[in-house]
Amino acid sequence: MKSFRALFVDKEGDRCFTQVRTITEKMLPQDEVTIRVAYSGVNYKDGLAVRPDGKIVSRYPFIPGIDLSGTVVRSRDERFREGDRVLVTGYGLGVSHEGGYSELACVPGDWVVPLPEGLSLREAMIVGTAGFTAALSIERLQAHGVLPGSGPVAVAGATGGVGSMAVALLASLGYEVAAGSGKPAAAAYLRELGAASVLSREELAGDAQRPLQKERWAGAVDPVGGAGLAGMLGAVRYGGAVAVSGMAGGASFAASVFPFILRGVSLIGIDSVQCPHDMRVRIWERLSREWRPAGGYEKLVAAEVGLDRVEEPLAAILRGELQGRVLVKM
Structure with missing residues (x-):
């Protein structure tokens, strides 16, 4: 992708604001695995990330979004290749490292979990x-x-x-x-x-x-x-x-x-941020198979929004007004 869209949070004085911008890959971290993002989610930390007093983001401008699912575009990590479907949660994503509210993300290979069989990219972020x-x-x-x-x-x-x-x-x-x-x-x-x-x-x-x-x-x-x-x-x-x-x-x-x-x-x-990789893989495998609810995950979806409509659910989650999961579709 020569250019793509991402949601940035920026700060002026004591005020934070969000803006969707068109950027190039040069503005992303230069890590091992580049992912075309399909979905992210709205989490409590994401809501804090766009508040000036949220104590989540330490530098601006910044791309929030603490989880993502998508397809590998290129990889310098031999564990992943173009076309692999993957997900990323935790570590520094959306906190100290540019996050999932972007059509393209570049992350360390150690953060990447292969998408288990039986789980779609959309379902991965319903779970999130x-x-x-x-x-x-x-x-x-x-x-x-x-x-x-x-x-x-x-x-x-x-x-x-x-x-x-x-x-x-x-x-x-x-x-x-x-x-x-x-x-x-x-x-x-x-x-x-x-x-x-x-x-x-x-x-x-x-x-x-x-x-x-x-x-x-x-x-x-x-x-x-x-x-x-x-x-x-x-x-x-x-x-x-x-x-x-x-x-x-x-x-x-x-x-x-x-x-x-x-x-x-x-x-x-319970710490889901620095959770060991083998434990992550095991949990996601269970979520795709024996722990999968009989009716699936779709009933947990409250709404699906694009990057240009994510600001309201980010505010609503801090007010305790969300019921279920809000997906962010790229």
């Missing part, structure tokens, strides 16, 4: 960073003994990207899912994804001031953090675990040691 994080959370919960039949598993922020994917995946794997949301109107959507029950944020957290509550959850997936995390920890059954991957509800929480030392509860940190 959010779905990968949800799947990683579930795998870690299973390693801690939280299995189907163990009891109800709570999902906080269930209408968001990670939360909605966690509900769909857990339900398809046979778990009883209790979906927590601050959106009463989303109950039908969450039940369609497979939730057995839908609770308000307050009901999910219970009495966060009490160090121990009635044992309710075999485990929990929490992409929200904040005060609600303390409440869920206090209600996890003996030997259970909570996988935490986000901070939309706050970066800190106040909790007691009692769930850990009296019930043997585990708090598992």
